[in-house]
Amino acid sequence: MDEKVSEWVAAMRGAPDASRQLLAGWLGKQTHRFTITGLSRSGKSMLFTSLMTMLKYRTEAGYECLPLLTRLPTSLVDSMYMEPLPGFEMFPVDEHLAALESGKWPQATDTAYGFRLIVRLTEQGRFKRWLMPYSEVVFEFIDYPGEWVTDLPLLEKTYNQWSDSAWAQQSGGPQHRFSTRWREFIQDFDFEQEPTEARIAEVVSEYRAYLAEAKREGITMLQPGSFLLENDSLSLTSMGFSPLPSTVTSDPSHPWLKAFTANFSAFKKDWLAPLKDKVFREADKQIILIDVFEGLNHSREHLYQLKETLSHLAETFVYGESNWLSRTLLRREKISKVAFVGSKADSVPVSERDALLSLLTQLTEGARAKFGDKEVDFEHFLVSAIEATDEGEARNAVRYRNQHGDYVEASFEPFPKTLKDMESDTHYPVLDINVPKDFLPRILNSRGMDRLLQFLLG
Amino acid sequence: MTESAYRSKVSQKTLEESQPEHAMPSRMAEENWQERPISGGLSWGKVALITGIASLLALLVYNAVSGLLADFERYPITSSVLGTLLGIFVLSVSIVILRELIAYRRVNRFIDSRQPLGALRELPTVADVDRALDSQASQFGRHSFAEHCYRHYQTLKRDDQSAKERVDLYQHHVQQPVQARASSVLKRESMTAGSLAFISPNALIQTLAVMWISLRTIRRMAQVYGLRPGTAGNWRLVNVLVQNIAAQSLFDLATDEVVNQISGTLSAKLMENSAEAVAAGALNVRLGKALIKLLR
Numbered sequence: 001m002d003e004k005v006s007e008w009v010a011a012m013r014g015a016p017d018a019s020r021q022l023l024a025g026w027l028g029k030q031t032h033r034f035t036i037t038g039l040s041r042s043g044k045s046m047l048f049t050s051l052m053t054m055l056k057y058r059t060e061a062g063y064e065c066l067p068l069l070t071r072l073p074t075s076l077v078d079s080m081y082m083e084p085l086p087g088f089e090m091f092p093v094d095e096h097l098a099a100l101e102s103g104k105w106p107q108a109t110d111t112a113y114g115f116r117l118i119v120r121l122t123e124q125g126r127f128k129r130w131l132m133p134y135s136e137v138v139f140e141f142i143d144y145p146g147e148w149v150t151d152l153p154l155l156e157k158t159y160n161q162w163s164d165s166a167w168a169q170q171s172g173g174p175q176h177r178f179s180t181r182w183r184e185f186i187q188d189f190d191f192e193q194e195p196t197e198a199r200i201a202e203v204v205s206e207y208r209a210y211l212a213e214a215k216r217e218g219i220t221m222l223q224p225g226s227f228l229l230e231n232d233s234l235s236l237t238s239m240g241f242s243p244l245p246s247t248v249t250s251d252p253s254h255p256w257l258k259a260f261t262a263n264f265s266a267f268k269k270d271w272l273a274p275l276k277d278k279v280f281r282e283a284d285k286q287i288i289l290i291d292v293f294e295g296l297n298h299s300r301e302h303l304y305q306l307k308e309t310l311s312h313l314a315e316t317f318v319y320g321e322s323n324w325l326s327r328t329l330l331r332r333e334k335i336s337k338v339a340f341v342g343s344k345a346d347s348v349p350v351s352e353r354d355a356l357l358s359l360l361t362q363l364t365e366g367a368r369a370k371f372g373d374k375e376v377d378f379e380h381f382l383v384s385a386i387e388a389t390d391e392g393e394a395r396n397a398v399r400y401r402n403q404h405g406d407y408v409e410a411s412f413e414p415f416p417k418t419l420k421d422m423e424s425d426t427h428y429p430v431l432d433i434n435v436p437k438d439f440l441p442r443i444l445n446s447r448g449m450d451r452l453l454q455f456l457l458g
Numbered sequence: 459m460t461e462s463a464y465r466s467k468v469s470q471k472t473l474e475e476s477q478p479e480h481a482m483p484s485r486m487a488e489e490n491w492q493e494r495p496i497s498g499g500l501s502w503g504k505v506a507l508i509t510g511i512a513s514l515l516a517l518l519v520y521n522a523v524s525g526l527l528a529d530f531e532r533y534p535i536t537s538s539v540l541g542t543l544l545g546i547f548v549l550s551v552s553i554v555i556l557r558e559l560i561a562y563r564r565v566n567r568f569i570d571s572r573q574p575l576g577a578l579r580e581l582p583t584v585a586d587v588d589r590a591l592d593s594q595a596s597q598f599g600r601h602s603f604a605e606h607c608y609r610h611y612q613t614l615k616r617d618d619q620s621a622k623e624r625v626d627l628y629q630h631h632v633q634q635p636v637q638a639r640a641s642s643v644l645k646r647e648s649m650t651a652g653s654l655a656f657i658s659p660n661a662l663i664q665t666l667a668v669m670w671i672s673l674r675t676i677r678r679m680a681q682v683y684g685l686r687p688g689t690a691g692n693w694r695l696v697n698v699l700v701q702n703i704a705a706q707s708l709f710d711l712a713t714d715e716v717v718n719q720i721s722g723t724l725s726a727k728l729m730e731n732s733a734e735a736v737a738a739g740a741l742n743v744r745l746g747k748a749l750i751k752l753l754r
């Protein structure tokens with residue numbers, strides 16, 4: 001592409017003077033704050049990249065890539081531009097597109113990025129147009145590494161509670177198999193020794209090794225996921241911890257318990273709480289991005305675990321209808337609209353999409369239960385950020401180019417109708433799809449984004 | 459990898475061919491559809507317009523003259539010139555009206571055969587919707603605006619759309635723009651109706667003019683939809699049309715009466731004509747609205 005997405009139209013924008021901006025705020029500005037909740041590799045960055053690309057090509061070149069979207073009518077869209085979100089690095093859309101161009105998927109996200117997307121609409125009403133020629137629809141998005149999101153529930157826990165639940169999880173469920181080495185390590189470790197910095201580092205690094213292994217094996221409940229990434233503000237010396245055996249945690253005066261409790265508190269106070277305020281700040285709309293296929297790739301147990309993880313995550317958000325007062329004066333927002341989005345829908349053949357949607361609906365049951373009796377408008381969607389596959393010969397097959405450059409047809413046996421029906425000894429291996437050469441039209445032809453936007457803007 | 463313990467439910471085979479390339483999605487329908495000129499009718503229309511204006515001018519002169527020479531006898535020459543002019547005008551208008559009458563019958567088949575979109579939304583599958591919409595669209599004439607919209611709509615279909623979404627898409631990309639176009643045609647036609655009523659020197663000419671415009675409105679709007687000729691007349695439409703003409707004539711009578719009361723000065727005549735112009739315009743709008751509703 002000859003022109004950088006982030007630069008487009010930015011130049012067109014004359015700085016609006018303060019008074020007009022204030023007026024605009026009263027009259028013609030709709031700000032939609034989205035929070036996207038998605039585990040690591042669920043497709044957040046691709047979704048944003050695709051969204052920006054589609055809106056750009058739609059606005060500037062009139063490509064009808066979002067046919068079902070009528071809430072941002074092309075005839076009214078005057079222009080659109082992007083801005084960084086204050087306090088965040090700009091979302092690297094150009095880099096992502098360059099990666100796709102060179103045949104690679106975008107890199108995993110390692111820190112928080114934000115952006116604002118402003119769509120300027122010509123005002124239709126005559127009186128309004130006289131006052132303000134344009135109204136603006138502002139989208140605010142924040143992208144972050146998915147590893148962070150699973151840590152949010154820790155804010156509500158004490159160290160002891162967390163340690164106990166971590167053991168419970170590791171000894172059951174699919175993790176059990178990958179945690180053997182780590183559990184043996186803890187069993188053999190001598191906690192009578194003083195918790196020196198070096199010994200703490202040893203335990204923490206062993207624990208991180210377990211987390212990394214579990215992540216490779218498709219485990220979604222990784223706590224703390226933040227330990228999987230390097231970050232300057234997260235010092236493992238002062239904030240590192242791991243679960244401790246119950247013999248240690250049951251003795252309040254135990255030096256190791258004291259040390260890890262202190263580190264745990266520091267982790268919450270100096271890392272997690274600021275992270276929540278900044279990255280997972282209040283929003284009125286939430287996209288919960290779920291890669292159902294990732295669960296099918298592993299096992300039924302993984303799917304159940306994914307469901308549990310989602311419901312834990314839902315606990316950390318505040319749902320309900322926020323009124324004008326709380327929104328404007330208290331600047332407090334509750335999430336009133338939730339889109340449960342099954343990502344990478346293109347990797348599933350047409351015949352299985354209904355089943356996929358139904359599995360998605362079951363996976364979100366626990367999370368939806370957290371809405372309680374609050375008025376939350378929610379819907380389930382299947383979305384692809386890019387149509388990387390083609391239809392196969394039969395309805396149950398897709399074709400794609402794999403990492404070796406071969407064009408392959410994959411035929412699927414029917415998906416289970418319910419999680420329960422998934423046979424415990426079978427799986428649907430994830431297709432090793434390569435970035436197609438014609439990635440741009442395939443992004444513009446991707447499915448479901450129009451429906452999703454239509455819902456979110458409503 | 460532990461996965462090997464599981465049986466894979468996906469079987470894969472390498473294909474000989476290479477991956478096909480996607481085309482870019484279609485672009486916004488550019489405003490490149492042009493109403494095609496009404497062949498032949500235009501020249502008669504021109505004749506009517508020119509002679510109409512000429513009649514008005516002649517009448518103005520005549521009025522002025524007769525005002526000045528109110529006590530004198532009419533000049534025979536003036537009245538015969540005026541008579542001839544009026545004769546040509548009436549003739550040309552009649553011919554035009556005849557043409558419009560023929561074209562007007564196109565509207566019917568469409569109105570009879572089309573299913574309301576609301577009912578289509580209830581259809582169970584996308585294929586059913588496609589079939590219904592295709593048969594509806596098969597009546598759009600070639601090169602019509604409706605056909606233009608329909609072709610664009612075709613490019614917006616995606617395999618994951620539901621039946622209801624398809625209908626919405628059709629509504630948004632075919633029905634609504636076509637209706638908007640029909641409304642703008644109607645607006646223009648009604649302006650013409652008003653202007654013609656304004657310049658018409660007497661009730662006969664005015665009735666003919668209004669009739670012509672009414673029929674032309676139907677034809678122009680049918681052109682937006684590109685409807686092909688039908689057979690039977692549509693009585694609902696004829697009703698509206700007849701009512702319009704009757705209303706216009708009644709209105710003429712009434713205004714004539716008022717003018718008679720306040721004596722036939724030029725300004726009274728002007729007032730009368732303006733009132734009639736407004737009425738003619740409004741009645742034409744009524745006709746068009748009825749038509750749009752029928753075509754919806």
Ligand SMILES: Nc1nc2c(ncn2[C@@H]2O[C@H](COP(=O)(O)OP(=O)(O)OP(=O)(O)O)[C@@H](O)[C@H]2O)c(=O)[nH]1
Binds near residue numbers: 042346
């Ligand atoms: N076929 C297909 N694959 C996709 C799609 N979106 C994402 N993927 C695949 O999923 C991988 C992860 O996508 P990302 O967007 O990087 O995921 P993320 O949620 O940003 O991941 P983190 O940054 O690690 O949290 C990509 O590298 C692609 O291989 C899609 O729409 N279709």
Ligand SMILES: [Mg+2]
Binds near residue numbers: 108109
């Ligand atoms: Mg990412």
